[in-house]
Amino acid sequence: MQExxxxxxxxESTEEVLExxxxxxxxxxxxxxxxxxxxxxxxxxxxxxxxFGVRMPTATARVxxxxxxxxxxxxxxxxxxxEVTCELTNIICGSVLTRLEHGARFELxxxxxxxxxxxxxxxxxxxxxxFGIDEGSLTVWIAVEDLSLRRN
Numbered sequence: 830m831q832e833x834x835x836x837x838x839x840x841e842s843t844e845e846v847l848e849x850x851x852x853x854x855x856x857x858x859x860x861x862x863x864x865x866x867x868x869x870x871x872x873x874x875x876x877x878x879x880x881f882g883v884r885m886p887t888a889t890a891r892v893x894x895x896x897x898x899x900x901x902x903x904x905x906x907x908x909x910x911x912e913v914t915c916e917l918t919n920i921i922c923g924s925v926l927t928r929l930e931h932g933a934r935f936e937l938x939x940x941x942x943x944x945x946x947x948x949x950x951x952x953x954x955x956x957x958x959x960f961g962i963d964e965g966s967l968t969v970w971i972a973v974e975d976l977s978l979r980r981n
Contacts, residue, residue: 835971836858839958841928843924843960845924850897851917852896853964854962855961859959862884862966866884866946868946869882869918870882870941870947871940872937874936875930875934875935875936881969883914883967884970885966889966890910891905893917893964894910894913894914897917915939921969922937922940922971923935949972952970952972953974954973957971
């Protein structure tokens with residue numbers, strides 16, 4: 830799979846999920862990744878197996894959690910920010926995998942917060958994109974052993 834195809838899949842999946850469930854959208858398809866952030870990842874298995882993750886600034890994650898939960902930003906607990914970040918990972922991953930392997934079945938393991946905030950660029954066979962969104966930025970990445978991915 831070419832990098833440009835995967836970036837388009839990430840863009841379509843992320844935009845669809847953000848608009849439908851988080852009441853926001855992508856403002857730029859090329860943004861800077863912010864080191865002060867919260868990261869979540871999951872492992873998936875099926876016709877493709879690997880890892881999928883998201884990373885975003887903590888302030889962005891708080892706004893996203895408020896949007897998702899229908900709460901005021903100040904009323905969102907840290908545990909809710911983590912839960913919503915994990916749920917965002919799960920939903921976008923499902924959308925990406927559906928576009929990569931239409932009709933295939935996958936098992937997605939429960940997403941977890943990555944306390945080390947691992948840089949996806951350090952993983953083998955990984956590809957990621959950072960999108961500018963109304964609330965800041967959002968990085969999505971995938972690492973798949975049996976898919977030909979080029980690093981950007």
